[in-house]
Amino acid sequence: MSAWASRGNDRRGARPAEGRSTRWSAPAPAAWGTADGGRQPLDVSPPTPPPVYDINHLPYDAGERLPIESYPVNDQDAIRRAYILNGPFHPYAHIFPKRKIGKRDRQFNFDSAFCFVCYLFKKGNGADTFIVDGWRNWNIGSNALIKHESSKAHKATQARYIGFINPKVAIDYNIEKWGDEDLRLYKIMLTYSLRCLKFLLHQELAFRGHDESEESSNRGNFLELLKFLAANSEEVNKYVLNNAPGNCTLTSPKIQQQIIYCCAMKTRKKIIEELGDEPYAILADEFSDISHKEQLALCLRYIDELGRPCEHFIGVVHVDDTSSLSLKEAIEALLVSHGLTMTQIRGQDYDGASNMKGGIKGLKTLIMQESPSAYYIHCFAHQLQLVLVAVAKGNTDCKRFFDQVSLLLSIVEVSCKHHGMLRNARLEQIRKALDCGELETGETRWGSHYKTVCNIISLYPSIRDVLIALGDDTSHRADWSKINFMVGAFESFEFVFIAQLMFVILGYANELSECLQRREQDILNAISLVNVAKSRMQQLRSDGWNQFLERKLHRLAEFYPNDIKGNNLLKLELQLDNYIDDVRQDDSFKGLENLVDLSVKLVQTKRHKVYDMVYLLLKLVLFLQVATASVERVFSAMALIKTKLRNKLGDSLLDDCLVTFIE
Structure with missing residues (x-):
């Protein structure tokens, strides 16, 4: 059967598999597809010098691909593997325009069809209709397609394709055929390397060390973990590191990256298979990583076979700027690389930044131009925070209270010594309370406004003792003015009263805030929770959200x-x-x-x-999500993976590590 590629709306670069191992499986060739023939034919003459390209972002659209022979000879097989692992480009779920043929308006999938295997393996001169320009004669039916499929040139490329994807058929496999014992040993060594890498991926740990030589005392997490397994298992020790047959240890950095990439691809494939052809919503946000590179994270929200809404992270993309057009192009490229189209989008969820929600040139507007039913929802949790902060700043007493809280936090957090004093005072208080049976052990954290107020109230005696001790300490003369002011403010009736008042008010909204962080929340339940919070604050009865008529x-x-x-x-x-x-x-x-x-x-x-x-x-x-908690968690994971010591982590490897850890 022949494989045919096509052209459609999605013309961004794809992220194909690197596929550089010697044995791998390729997808079955797809059926006929169609594409946009509105572009000028590409120049098939090989450019000089060779084109600059990224194997992870090759053009996926059949009409935008460069000829295989234009790439360096040593890289052509890698390019072929990347395209084969992605499969032919076959857009679907589009509303296609009509073209007049004869006296009728006919509607086709953007006019052009390309032969996938001929593009990859055609040699010599000959007609390039199915490679460069694309075939467009739909008015004569499929006879020309069948004729091409039975031609000698196509059969020759099909044979090369089969030999390429199936090493057992290829000539070089028969010349250098591995024995059954070699394959068994190879699989055993690969299994142990895979286990170590899966553990490191799951724990968000680095793989390589600064010095991985035999003389090094610490060769990096991957080699040290493999060494640990070998030291504690005779079975493992037979096959790994120094006992591996020949030089086939499967521990090189390149092998590590390929295994990580395979893990990420299997994870993404599982998500896309579960999604199928169903519509979905997108959740996106941008974030600057430790190396000051702007990263765009994308999650998909869809309904699974059990009727449950699911949110899954599918990738992070480096963007040069955060303009709405750049973000739209990055999202589109990432979706196309997984065989998805923007016309399937039925919802968008971002924060309230102008480049996201702008009504004229914002990201949500650009996407709705592609899919009019992709309605935008502002993150409810973010809205709630903005409302509470705005109301608090509008009240003079509340504003003064939070200014004093900020000053208090700066005094406590300015040095480790201050932290230690507070910790010791708190431990002594807890010890006495436990002895009296007044308290149970629990966790204290300084975080949001509500948690901060709760901690101030619960730690009030300890904080007061620390402030007084700091005021009497002659080594803190530079901060005496701030500390003495804070002692007076901290002991004032106004501070204590506002703290208790904000504890009650923020407590009413805290349940809503926490619920909005959960993945399973829907818009109906969120609005109901808003009504509950309002009713508690206003002391009025409310029936909540009325059922839809x-x-x-x-x-x-x-x-x-x-x-x-x-x-x-x-x-x-x-x-x-x-x-x-x-x-x-x-x-x-x-x-x-x-x-x-x-x-x-x-x-x-x-x-x-x-x-x-x-x-x-x-x-x-x-599909209409009410919070972007899933995307926010991606940035928390990124902070753990791409640290100061790993600030040169490549975009592709970072993406693979994030997908395998999060999903």
């Missing part, structure tokens, strides 16, 4: 014209009445607390197939 559900369905249209709208109206009567009579649906529980219950009872339009509308609502 049929008219509101019908209006909601109109927001997704590409998913629910025409007869499906009528079908939805008919299903709603039956659905409501059905679930009200089923006791298993009683006590459901949120939309996620409802979605899972529909799948468990097989009603998602009976009321398919109701379930589709429910899934579209669940």
